[in-house]
Amino acid sequence: MTASSAMVEALIAEVSAIVQIEEHTRQAFRAVPRHLFIPPVGQAFTPEGDHRLIDRDADPDDWWSAVYSDTSVVTQLDDGATDITDITEGAGECTSSASAPSTVADLLRWLDPLSGHRVLEVGTGTGWSAALLTHIVGAGHVTSIEVDRTIADQAAKNLAAAGLHARLIVGDGAEGFPDQAPYDRVHVTCGVRTVPYAWLEQCRPGAVIVLPYCPGFGTGHGLRLVVTPDGSAHGRFPGFASYMMMRSQREPADLPPRDLDAEHRLTTTMDPRTIAFAPPGADLAIAALTGLTSVGGYTEDEEGGLYRLWLSSPADPYSWGTVKWRPHSTDYDIYQAGDRPLWDEVTDAYFRWVSWGKPGRERFGMTVTEEGQRVWLDMPDQVIG
CATH class of the missing domain: 3.30.310 (TATA-Binding Protein)
Known part of the structure; x- marks a missing residue:
């Protein structure tokens, strides 16, 4: 079985009802079948926020329904230490997933990739977003970094099955990949608390960096930065985004002995x-x-x-x-x-x-320099932290 055009169009319609989806993203959704990037067994989010097991062999209708709906699919638990079929409460932390298509569409809208742009992606995951970007900007223009070799190897197979070529690197995405710099766009698919300056260093002036800013208090936030000629970057928080944290920026699992x-x-x-x-x-x-x-x-x-x-x-x-x-x-x-x-x-x-008048998320922004990052309200000179 393969995805019908009706399934794809239904997914696009569902996503369009949730977020604004750009025309190049619509075309990429049509050209890059999502099912090629979803494993036979995974955990799909239910409307109530719980996980349910989806198994292509045991219940193909349920699997296809999950793949072509606006749901994320967890593909790894505890960095691979826990079997993905274990759905008991507290069985394992989600450490890799296929993001919900509406989330993918949001980040691509903020990123605004154009044909010929050189793109650095941090967090390959299943490879679907790398494939979408490749369709948009062209073959050979996307470099995607994944810290987990097992995940990276499967992503390579997924991309090959889709007939798309992206440069896949196994390594720490916080370091970027200077060999292919300068980049026009940096697309980050993992939660970030501190923006690595290496990303700015590897961008040309005017480049856009889009990432899920997840400082850990309350909800997560999408952050869209523009790199300036002096090597700094400025931007705002256009909406919601919450991803699994970059491994090098996770909080320690255990608290130290209490005083x-x-x-x-x-x-x-x-x-x-x-x-x-x-x-x-x-x-x-x-x-x-x-x-x-x-x-x-x-x-x-x-x-x-x-x-x-x-x-x-x-x-x-x-x-x-x-x-x-x-x-x-x-x-x-x-x-x-x-x-x-x-x-x-x-x-x-x-x-x-x-x-301050209860300002909304859209009034806040961030500046990133070699010395660090600063959050501000309304204007970059009104720094709050």
């Missing part, structure tokens, strides 16, 4: 969900002002249901804490370890954002 002399138990009258469910603009501001990360969710313990917000500091892993919300409570428990008053820092940053 028991620096533990604090406090309470707050502020509902922690005010922070956890804040808009993307607040997430950006809090991340820039504090450098902290967060994760939260509803769960239960011996006292019943609760929402727990975790706070941590990548720069100071000894400092971390939780804030608990329970129904019908008027005071909420805070537990903090380390020297930093994390909850105070987060709430101070939140109310600074409120005092």
Whole structure:
């Protein structure tokens, strides 16, 4: 069986209802069959946000339906250490996937690749986006880097099956690939907390870098940077983007031993969900002002249901804490370890954002130089962190 034109057009229509899709991306979707880049067995996201196993041999109709719908398909767990068929809760962390087509279309729209552009892609994955880019800019113009050799080898097979040629490199994408520089576009398909300056160094003036900026506090953000003649880059956050983190920028899996002399138990009258469910603009501001990360969710313990917000500091892993919300409570428990008053820092940053008029994500931007990166509000000279 192969994909019918009706399946492809249905996918394009579904994506078009979610995001703006450029004509060159529509043509690439038609020319590059997605099913050639999806493994026989994977985990597809359900509408509820859970995973379900898709198996081409066991249930071909379900597999084809997932492939030609706007869903991401997880293709690897725990860097390959956990079998992809294990869908039990907590079985493994997703470490590679085929991104949802709407997400792919969004990044390609922000990237705006043109025929003849020289493109560096960071994170080959299944190879589908490298194939789409090759269709758009032309054979031999795309260099794609993948850190995982097993994934890279399969991507090479997928591209060959599609009859498309891209230069595939196994290595750390944070270093770029200077041998093919200068680049006109850099397309990043993994979450980034710190933008590597090597990407800017390997770009010509006017080049565009598009990446998922994932500082770790709240949601992730698409970032579109333009490289300037002085070697810096400036840009804004045009929308949502959340990807698996670049391996070299992951947070450590385990916390260090706690300093028991620096533990604090406090309470707050502020509902922690005010922070956890804040808009993307607040997430950006809090991340820039504090450098902290967060994760939260509803769960239960011996006292019943609760929402727990975790706070941590990548720069100071000894400092971390939780804030608990329970129904019908008027005071909420805070537990903090380390020297930093994390909850105070987060709430101070939140109310600074409120005092600015609650600016949305689109009003923030970033400048990247050899010295580092800075987040700003409205104009590059209004740096907030």
